[in-house]
Amino acid sequence: MSILTIKNLTKSFGGRKVLDSISFSVPENCVFGFIGANGAGKTTTMKIVLGLLAADSGEIEVCGERVHFGATKTNRLIGYLPDVPEFYNYMRPKEYLKLCGEIKGLGNPTIKERSERLLALVGLSDANRKIGGFSRGMKQRLGMAQALLSEPKLLICDEPTSALDPMGRKDILDILHQIKGKTTVVFSTHILSDVERICDRIAVISDGKIVLENDMSDLNVPHNSKTITFDFANEVDSDEVMQVLTERGFAPTGYETPATSIEDIYLEAIV
Amino acid sequence: MNQFLAFTKKELRESIATFRVYILLAVFLLFGVMGPLLAVATPMLLEMVAVEGSGITITMPDPTAVDAWTQFFSNFSQMGSLALVILFAGIMANEFSRGTLVNLLTKGMRRHTVILSKFISSGLLWTVAIVLSIGVCYIYTAFYFETEPISYFALVFVAPWLFGLFMISLLIFGGTLFSSFGGSLGIGLGVFFALVFANMIPGFERYNPVSLSGGALSLIAGAGTASDLLPAILIGIASIIVLLVGAVIVFNKKKV
Numbered sequence: 001m002s003i004l005t006i007k008n009l010t011k012s013f014g015g016r017k018v019l020d021s022i023s024f025s026v027p028e029n030c031v032f033g034f035i036g037a038n039g040a041g042k043t044t045t046m047k048i049v050l051g052l053l054a055a056d057s058g059e060i061e062v063c064g065e066r067v068h069f070g071a072t073k074t075n076r077l078i079g080y081l082p083d084v085p086e087f088y089n090y091m092r093p094k095e096y097l098k099l100c101g102e103i104k105g106l107g108n109p110t111i112k113e114r115s116e117r118l119l120a121l122v123g124l125s126d127a128n129r130k131i132g133g134f135s136r137g138m139k140q141r142l143g144m145a146q147a148l149l150s151e152p153k154l155l156i157c158d159e160p161t162s163a164l165d166p167m168g169r170k171d172i173l174d175i176l177h178q179i180k181g182k183t184t185v186v187f188s189t190h191i192l193s194d195v196e197r198i199c200d201r202i203a204v205i206s207d208g209k210i211v212l213e214n215d216m217s218d219l220n221v222p223h224n225s226k227t228i229t230f231d232f233a234n235e236v237d238s239d240e241v242m243q244v245l246t247e248r249g250f251a252p253t254g255y256e257t258p259a260t261s262i263e264d265i266y267l268e269a270i271v
Numbered sequence: 272m273n274q275f276l277a278f279t280k281k282e283l284r285e286s287i288a289t290f291r292v293y294i295l296l297a298v299f300l301l302f303g304v305m306g307p308l309l310a311v312a313t314p315m316l317l318e319m320v321a322v323e324g325s326g327i328t329i330t331m332p333d334p335t336a337v338d339a340w341t342q343f344f345s346n347f348s349q350m351g352s353l354a355l356v357i358l359f360a361g362i363m364a365n366e367f368s369r370g371t372l373v374n375l376l377t378k379g380m381r382r383h384t385v386i387l388s389k390f391i392s393s394g395l396l397w398t399v400a401i402v403l404s405i406g407v408c409y410i411y412t413a414f415y416f417e418t419e420p421i422s423y424f425a426l427v428f429v430a431p432w433l434f435g436l437f438m439i440s441l442l443i444f445g446g447t448l449f450s451s452f453g454g455s456l457g458i459g460l461g462v463f464f465a466l467v468f469a470n471m472i473p474g475f476e477r478y479n480p481v482s483l484s485g486g487a488l489s490l491i492a493g494a495g496t497a498s499d500l501l502p503a504i505l506i507g508i509a510s511i512i513v514l515l516v517g518a519v520i521v522f523n524k525k526k527v
Contacts, residue, residue, distance in 0.1 A: 050377050053526045070382070070523050080377040086370040088281070090288035102277030103380050146374055 002061075003028050003154050003184040004049065009058030011044055018044050020208040021058070026154075026201070031180055033199035034188040040205045042188035043083065046158050050080055063153055076104075079152035079183075083159045085143030089132030093124055093142055096131060097149055104150045111149075118145040122175055137168030144175055148183070155179070157187040161194055166263055167270065173197055274384050278375075282362075282392035291358055292396055298354045299347075299400040303407030306343025307415050310334045313342075336416040340491045343408045347431060348485030355397070355438045356459035362389055363446025363518070364455040373527055383519045389443055390436075390515055397435045401428070426497050427490050433507045434483040438463070440514040447518045447525070480507040 004026040011019040018041045026032045036042050047053040049060055054069035061067070062074040087096055094115055101111035119125045122141035127134070131142065140160060147155055157176075161169040169191075176185055176198055189195060195202060202219075204212040230241075238257055245252060286292040314334055363386075366372045372385065405428050412418060438459065445458030466481035476482050482503045490497070 047526070052373070052376065073379075075377050075379050078377065080374075082370070082373050084370070085374060087374070088285065088371060090285065099277055099281055100374065100378055103274050103375055103378050105273050143374075150378065 001028050002026060003063055004032075004186065005059075005061045006045070006049070007059040009045065009048065009060065010056045011041075011048065011053070012056055018208050019048075019055075019058075022205065022208070022210045024203045024210055024213050026184060026186055028184055029181055030200040031176065031185045031187070031198050033195040033202040034186055034205065035190065035192070035195060035202055036188070036205035037190055041208045042205060043158055045205070046080075046156055046186075046188060049156065050075060050078065076150070077153045079147035079150060079155045081140075081143045081147040081155070081157040081160055084163065085139055085146070087131045087134075087139065087142065089130060091131055092128055093119060093131065093145070094128070096142070097146060100146050100149050106150070114149055114151075115145075118148055121145070121148075121178065123171065137164050137171065140164060140168065140172060141175070144172065148179065151183075153184060155183050155185045157185065159188055159190075161189060161191060166266055169194065170267065274380055275388050278380070278385060278388040279392045282388060283395070286392070286396055295354070295358055295396055295400045296403060299351065299404035300407060302343060302346045302351060303404040304411060305346055306408045307339040307411035309342040310339040311415055313338075334416070336412050336418045337491060339408070339412040339416060344431070344485040347404070348434075348481075351431075352434075352438060352463055352484060353460075355435055356442065356456065356463065359393055359439055359442045360446070360456040360459055361452050362393055363443045364450060364452045365446075367446070367450035367527075368452065370527075376527055382522045386443060386447070386515060386518050386522060390440060393439045393443075394436055397439060398432065401432050401435060426500060430483040430500055430504065431485070433504060433511075434480060437480050437483075437507050437511055437514075440511045440518070444514040444518040444521070447521050450525075478502045478506050480510055483507055 002025040006025070007023050008021045009019050009023070010017070010021050022041070022045065034042055034045070044053065048055045048069075049062070049067060051067055051069050051074070059066065063077050065074050065077075067074045088099075091099070097115040097118070098111055101114070106114075116125070119127075122145045124138065124141055124145065127138060131139070134142065140163075144157075144160070147157070160172050160176075164172065173194060176187070179185070180198065196216075199216055201215045202213070203210050238255065242252065242255065283292075311334055314332075366385075372380075375385075376382070441462055442455050442459050446452075446455035449455060449458070463481070466479055470476050470479055470481060477499065480503055483500070490500070
C-alpha cells in the first residue's frame with residue numbers, strides 16, 4: 001500500500017515552473033530518499049504535501065486521503081521536520097513537546113510518556129535548559145522528537161542533515177535507522193552518501209521533473225561486471241586473496257584496499 | 272478548545288518570558304499615578320515660576336478631580352496608545368518572521384484559532400493593565416480631591432478599553448498581512464495618527480474610534496451624554512470584528 005501518492009503535481013512561482021507534472025509514490029514502511037540539487041523543487045513538493053503551499057494542479061493522497069491547501073486534516077497522519085526547525089526560545093524541550101501534544105489533542109499521560117521516550121531516542125534527555133541555547137544539531141534532534149510525537153504514519157524530513165556537522169548528521173541518520181520499519185520516512189537531501197546509508201527507495205528530481213524513481217536494490221550493479229568489491233568479516237591478507245583468485249583463473253589486473261574515509265577518521269578523533 | 276487553551280497558555284507564558292507583561296503593567300501603573308500627581312503639582316509649579324520670574328502672582332483655581340482625570344486621559348490616550356503599539360506589534364509578526372508556527376500548523380493547529388487566541392490573550396493582558404491603571408488613578412484622585420460620583424462610570428472606562436482592543440486587532444491584522452514587526456508597527460502607528468488627524472474634520476470625532484481613547488472626559492466633566500460616544504463605540508466594535516475576520520482570511524491564504 002502507498003502511504004503517499006503524488007500525481008501530476010505542478011507549481012509555478014512567478015512564471016517559473018518549479019514542479020512540472022511530477023508523480024511518484026511512497027510504499028509503506030520504507031525510507032524514501034527524495035534527491036535533488038538545491039532549488040530542484042524538493043521543499044516546494046513537501047510544503048504542498050503538508051498543505052502549507054497551494055499547488056497549481058495535480059493530486060496528492062496521504063494514506064488514501066486527499067490533501068487540500070490550508071485544511072490540515074491529512075496532517076494528523078504526518079510528522080514534519082522542517083529544514084531549519086524553529087522553536088520558542090524561552091521554552092524547555094519538555095514544555096515544547098507538551099505544547100505540541102496538547103495541540104495534537106493528546107492526553108497528559110501520553111504526552112509525558114512519549115516525550116520521555118522520544119527525548120531519550122534523540123539524545124536530549126538531559127538537555128533540560130531553554131531551547132534558545134541549543135546548537136543547530138540539538139534543534140534538529142528536538143525537531144525530530146516533535147515530528148514523531150504523534151506517532152505519525154508518515155515522517156517528512158526536509159534536508160535533515162544538510163546543515164549539520166558530521167557528528168550531527170550521524171546522529172540524525174542513526175535516529176532514522178532506529179525508526180525504520182515503524183514509520184514510513186520521506187527525506188529530501190542532496191547528500192548521496194546519506195541516501196546510500198539508509199534509503200530503501202529513491203526518487204531524483206531535476207529541474208522540476210522526476211528523472212529517476214526506483215528501489216535501491218534494483219539500482220545495484222548487474223552480476224556481470226569488470227569490478228567487484230569484496231567485504232570480509234575478518235582481516236585478510238590481500239596478497240593471499242590475489243593468489244587464490246589467480247589460481248582459480250580470475251587474475252585481476254589490479255586491486256586496491258580502501259583508504260579509511262576522512263569522515264571515519266574525524267568521528268574517531270572527536271569521540 | 273484544547274488547541275485554543277494550549278495556545279493561549281503559550282501566549283501568556285510568552286508575555287512573561289519576553290517581559291511584555293511587566294513593561295505593560297509598569298507603564299500603565301505609571302499613568303495611573305501620574306494623572307492625579309500632575310493635577311496637584313501643575314498649579315504649584317506655575318505659581319513658583321510666576322513668583323520667581325516677574326513678581327506677578329497668578330491665582331490658579333484649585334485643582335479638582337476632573338483635572339486629575341484630564342491629565343490621566345491625555346497621557347493614556349497618546350503615550351498609552353504608542354506603548355500598546357510597540358508592545359503588541361510583534362505578537363503576530365514575530366511568529367511569521369521566525370517561522371515558529373510551522374511546527375504547530377503541521378500538527379493540525381487551526382489558523383483561526385491562532386488569531387482568536389492571540390486576540391483573547393492580548394486582550395486579557397490589556398484588561399488587567401487598564402483596570403490597574405484606572406484603579407490606581409481612581410484611588411489617588413479620591414485621596415487628593417473631593418470626588419463626586421462619576422456619571423456613566425462604566426462607559427467612561429469601557430470606551431478606552433475598547434480602543435485598546437481595536438489597536439490590538441489592528442496589530443494582529445498588520446502582522447498577518449506583512450509578516451514583519453516593521454509592517455505591523457507601521458500599520459499600527461499609521462492608522463493611529465491617521466485617525467488622530469481625521470479628528471480635525473468637523474463632525475468626524477463622533478464616529479472616530481480614536482475618540483474612545485480619551486473622549487470619555489466630557490462625561491466625567493459632566494458635559495455630554497452617553498449617546499455621544501455610541502457611534503464611536505459601534506464603529507470600534509465593528510472595526511475589531513472586521514480586522515480579526517480579515518486577519519483570518521489573509522492567514523488562510525498565506526503560505527507559511
